[in-house]
Amino acid sequence: MQLLRAIGFFRGNILIFSATIGAGIFVSPKGVLKYSSLNVAVSLSIWAACAVLTLISALSHAELGTTFPRSGAQYYFLKRSLGSSVAFLSLWIKLFTHPLRLATETLLLSTYTIQPFYAGCPAPELPKKCLAMAILWSLGLLNTRGVQTVAWFQTISTVAKMTVLCFISLTGIVLLGIGKKENVARFENAFDAELPKVSQIAEAFLQGLFAYSGTSILNSIAGEIKNPGENIPKSLITVLPMVAVIYLLANVSYLAVLTPREIISADAVAVTWTDKIIPSMQWVISFGISTSIFSSMCCTVLSASRMIYTASQEGQLPLIFSMLNNHSCPTMAVSQIIILTSVVIITSDLINLIKYSGLAIWFLRGLHMIGLLKLRYQEPNLPRPYKVPLPFIFGCIAISLFLILTPLIQAPKIEHVYGLIFMFSGLLCYWIHVHLNQHSLCFVKITCYLQLLFNVSPPEDHDEGTSTRKKDLKEIFVNKKL
Numbered sequence: 001m002q003l004l005r006a007i008g009f010f011r012g013n014i015l016i017f018s019a020t021i022g023a024g025i026f027v028s029p030k031g032v033l034k035y036s037s038l039n040v041a042v043s044l045s046i047w048a049a050c051a052v053l054t055l056i057s058a059l060s061h062a063e064l065g066t067t068f069p070r071s072g073a074q075y076y077f078l079k080r081s082l083g084s085s086v087a088f089l090s091l092w093i094k095l096f097t098h099p100l101r102l103a104t105e106t107l108l109l110s111t112y113t114i115q116p117f118y119a120g121c122p123a124p125e126l127p128k129k130c131l132a133m134a135i136l137w138s139l140g141l142l143n144t145r146g147v148q149t150v151a152w153f154q155t156i157s158t159v160a161k162m163t164v165l166c167f168i169s170l171t172g173i174v175l176l177g178i179g180k181k182e183n184v185a186r187f188e189n190a191f192d193a194e195l196p197k198v199s200q201i202a203e204a205f206l207q208g209l210f211a212y213s214g215t216s217i218l219n220s221i222a223g224e225i226k227n228p229g230e231n232i233p234k235s236l237i238t239v240l241p242m243v244a245v246i247y248l249l250a251n252v253s254y255l256a257v258l259t260p261r262e263i264i265s266a267d268a269v270a271v272t273w274t275d276k277i278i279p280s281m282q283w284v285i286s287f288g289i290s291t292s293i294f295s296s297m298c299c300t301v302l303s304a305s306r307m308i309y310t311a312s313q314e315g316q317l318p319l320i321f322s323m324l325n326n327h328s329c330p331t332m333a334v335s336q337i338i339i340l341t342s343v344v345i346i347t348s349d350l351i352n353l354i355k356y357s358g359l360a361i362w363f364l365r366g367l368h369m370i371g372l373l374k375l376r377y378q379e380p381n382l383p384r385p386y387k388v389p390l391p392f393i394f395g396c397i398a399i400s401l402f403l404i405l406t407p408l409i410q411a412p413k414i415e416h417v418y419g420l421i422f423m424f425s426g427l428l429c430y431w432i433h434v435h436l437n438q439h440s441l442c443f444v445k446i447t448c449y450l451q452l453l454f455n456v457s458p459p460e461d462h463d464e465g466t467s468t469r470k471k472d473l474k475e476i477f478v479n480k481k482l
Contacts, residue, residue, distance in 0.1 A: 002324070002328065002459045002460045003071055003147075003223050003224050003309075003324070003328055003459065004146075004147065004148070004224060004328050005223070005224055005225060005226050006147055006148050006151070006224060006226075007147065007151060007218075007221065007224055007225045007226060007231075008225075008226045008227075008231065009226075009231045009234065009235060011151045011154075011155070012218055012225060012231050012232070012235040013235050013238055013239050014151065014154050014155050014158050015151065015154055015217050015218065015221075015299060016214070016215065016217060016218065016235055016236065016239040016240075017154075017158045017161075017162075017239055017243070018154040018157060018158055018161075018214075018295040018296060018298070018299050019214025019215070019217040019296055019299035019300070019303070020211075020212055020213075020214040020215055020239070020240075020243050020296075021161055021162075021165065021243060021246070021292060021296065022105055022214060022292060022293050022295070022296020022297065022299075022300075024210050024211025024212065024213065025165070025211050025246075025247055025250055026108065026112070026269055026270050026289060026292075026293070028207045028208055028210050028211040029043075029250075029251055029254055029263055029269055030207075030263055030264050030266065030269060031203075031204070031206075031207030031208075031210075032046055032047065032204045032207045032208045033260050033263055033264050034204075034207075034264045035196060035200045035201070035203040035204035035207060036196050036200070036201075036204050037194045037195065037196040037200065038194075038260040038261065038264070039194060039195060039196065040186050040187065040255055040260065042195065042196060042201075042204075043204070043251070043255075043260075044248065044251060044252070044255075046201070046204050046205060046208050047208055047247055047248055047251055048244070048248060049205070049208075050205060050208035050209050050211070050212060051212070051240070051241075051243075051244030051247065051248075053205075053209065053399055054209065054212040054215060054240060054244075055236070055237075055240050055241070055244075056392050056395050056396060056399075057215075057365060057396050057399065058215040058216070058236045058240060059233060059236060059237075059388055059392060060368075060369060060372070060388045060392045060393055060395075060396045061074070061216055061219055061365070061368060062218075062219070062232050062233045062236055062386060062388065063372060063384065063386055063387060063388045064077045064219055064368060064372070065218060065219035065222035065225075065228055065232050066222075066228055066229045066232055066233070066384070066385045066386040067382065067383070067384050067385070067386075068080070068222070069222040069223060069225070069228040069229070070222055070223040070310065071220065071221055071222060071223035071224060071306035071309060071310055072220060072223075072306045072307045072308075072309060072310025072311065073219045073220065073222045073223075074090070074216065074219055074220065074307070074364075074368060075087055075090060075091060075094075075307050075310050075311055075314075076310055076314070077368065077371060077372075077375075078090050078367060078368065078371055079314060080371075080375070081371030081372070081374050081375040081378075082367065082370070082371045082374065084316070084430075085427060085430050086367065086371075087311075087314075087316070088316055088426060088427075088429070088430040089423070089424075089426040089427060089430065090364050090367065091307065091311050091316060091317070091426075092423075092425075092426030092429060092430075093360045093363070093364060093423055093426060094304065094307055094364070095308075095340065096340075096360075096422075097360045097361060098300060098303070098304035098307075098337060098340075098341075099337065099340040099341040099343070099344045100344060101213065101300055102136070102297055102300050102301065102304075102337070102341040102344075103132075103341050103344040103345045105293050105296060105297045105300070106132040106135055106136050106297065106341065106345060107128065107129070107132050107345065108293060109132070109135055109290055109293040109294060109297070110127075110128045110129070110131040110132040110135060111123060111128055112270075112271060112286050112289050112290050112293070113131060113135075113286065113290050114127055114128055114131055115271055115286065129345055129346070132345050133342060133345065135294070135297075136297075136338060136341055136342060136345070137338060137342075139294065139297055139298055139301055139338070140301065140334055140335065140337075140338040142298060143298065143301045143302060143305065143329065143334045144325060144327065144329050144331050144334055145327050145329070146327030146328050146329045147221065147224050147302065147328070147329070149327070150298055150299075150302055153295065153298065154295050154298065154299070157291045157292065157294065157295035158295065160287075160288050160291040160292065161288060161289075161291060161292030161295065162246075163288060164270075164285060164288030164289055164292065165246050165250055165292075166246075167285075168249075168250050168253050168254075168270065168273065168285075169246060169249035169250050169252075169253055171253055171277060172249065172250075172252050172253020172254070172255075172256045172257070173249065173252075173253070175253075175256045175257065176252070176256055184256070186255045186256070186259065186260070187255070187256075197410065197411075198406060198410055199406055199407050199409075199410030199411040201406075202402060202403055202406035202407050202410075203407060205403055206359065206362075206403060209362075209403075211247060212240075212243070213361060214296060214299055214300070214303075215236065215240065216303070217299050217302070217303050218231075218232045218235060218236075219232070220302070220303035220304075220306050220307060221302060221303065221306055223306075228385075229385025229386055230385070230386075232386070233386050253273070254269060254270075254273055257273050257276055257277055258272060258273060258276065270285060270289055271285065271286060271289075274286075301334060301337055301338070304333075304337045305329075305330055305333040305334045305336075305337055306330070306333075308321050308330070308333035308336055308337070309321060309322050309330040309333045310322075312330075312333070313459075318447065319447055319458070320332050320447045320450050320451065320456075321333045321336065322458065322459065323451060323454075323456035323457055323458055323459070324456060324457065324458075324459050325454065325455060325456050326455070330456075331454050331456055332450065332454060332456065335454075359403070359404060359407075360423060362399070362400045362403045362404060363400065363404055363423065365396060365400055366396070366397055366400030366401065366404070369393050369394075369396045369397045369400070370397065372388075372393055373393060
């Protein structure tokens with residue numbers, strides 16, 4: 001039994017769509033506008049810049065998944081390039097950032113689902129959190145059915161989410177085309193508003209980049225992708241420009257209908273937008289948005305569970321997390337993510353969840369690029385089916401430094417200190433982990449009991465070889481091999 005290579009080019013595109021277009025486009029407009037000082041021109045410019053930065057970062061990280069085409073490629077790459085302690089630090093951070101992202105999306109999904117029952121007033125917290133827990137555990141059950149079932153579900157949900165976003169985008173274009181003063185007023189004097197500070201721009205970028213934070217999904221499941229050396233970069237180049245256009249048009253549509261202050265005061269921007277345009281369509285829009293967020297959450301669980309699976313195989317987590325069920329899914333890894341997210345759901349400040357998880361994500365992306373440079377120097381002859389240009393790598397490092405250091409220098413807060421202490425406390429946990437005897441008789445017995453309870457078994461060893469022929473982006477696009 002082993003993880004199956006069942007994802008081709010088409011399903012890879014679907015997974016990127018599903019992982020990227022989720023809660024972000026329905027939450028981040030609020031945060032981007034807030035930190036842009038309600039400046040419409042700056043806000044839209046940040047959305048466009050986020051698209052470019054995301055494409056550069058995604059293509060840079062694609063080298064990780066194509067050089068080491070195995071599930072949890074980012075974790076394995078850090079262990080190979082920067083050592084076990086740095087790999088454990090990334091594991092430590094992601095064990096919290098993945099549940100933060102899932103909690104954000106689950107709470108938002110429950111808000112969109114339950115809000116139509118409370119027209120004209122905010123939904124109470126208790127029903128939202130109860131519904132969020134029910135959604136979360138349903139999501140865990142779906143993931144235990146294996147990657148093929150998840151990919152089939154994503155194909156259907158992508159149609160729903162694209163229908164909703166296209167409707168929102170086209171409605172905005174039509175309203176601007178008609179030229180009513182109330183719709184075009186926000187754009188006529190867009191450059192006259194107050195300009196944000198540098199620290200606010202960095203915070204706005206973190207909010208916007210959150211909407212693109214699912215682009216590494218194919219690296220996380222590289223061990224389950226057919227011909228990853230070609231399909232990973234090709235899927236990124238195909239999907240991300242389309243997502244960027246959809247995001248820009250959706251934001252223009254929001255601004256054509258709602259004022260900036262209405263947007264930052266709304267928990268569910270798209271529902272507020274619908275309530276103002278076509279109130280009778282609120283149920284349809286809410287259903288489409290809920291499907292969109294649910295499919296994105298499904299990809300997050302898929303990605304996080306593969307990281308835990310690989311860490312278990314490498315000996316940095318208990319062996320039980322790398323055992324597979326009859327559907328070739330690491331059931332215990334999925335359960336771990338669901339349990340951690342259930343704890344995080346008690347927090348409901350979505351903007352802060354986005355901000356602090358965004359800082360950690362870009363810290364790790366900077367580490368990945370440093371490791372990439374080190375490995376190119378130490379192992380220049382390592383087979384690399386896809387090799388990213390060096391300017392992209394240095395650009396990603398610069399972006400990471402800007403997003404992390406600017407808020408710390410320009411507007412330091414005690415929360416930033418807590419965040420840094422938390423991240424680097426992972427090194428202390430690594431020291432404790434190294435000195436713990438994981439192979440005690442008691443631990444082995446617990447593993448055996450859990451193995452019987454969940455009906456899982458260790459994966460078979462198999463060779464995950466890679467192609468040794470180097471290709472650039474143009475050649476990859478022209479010569480498609482499935």
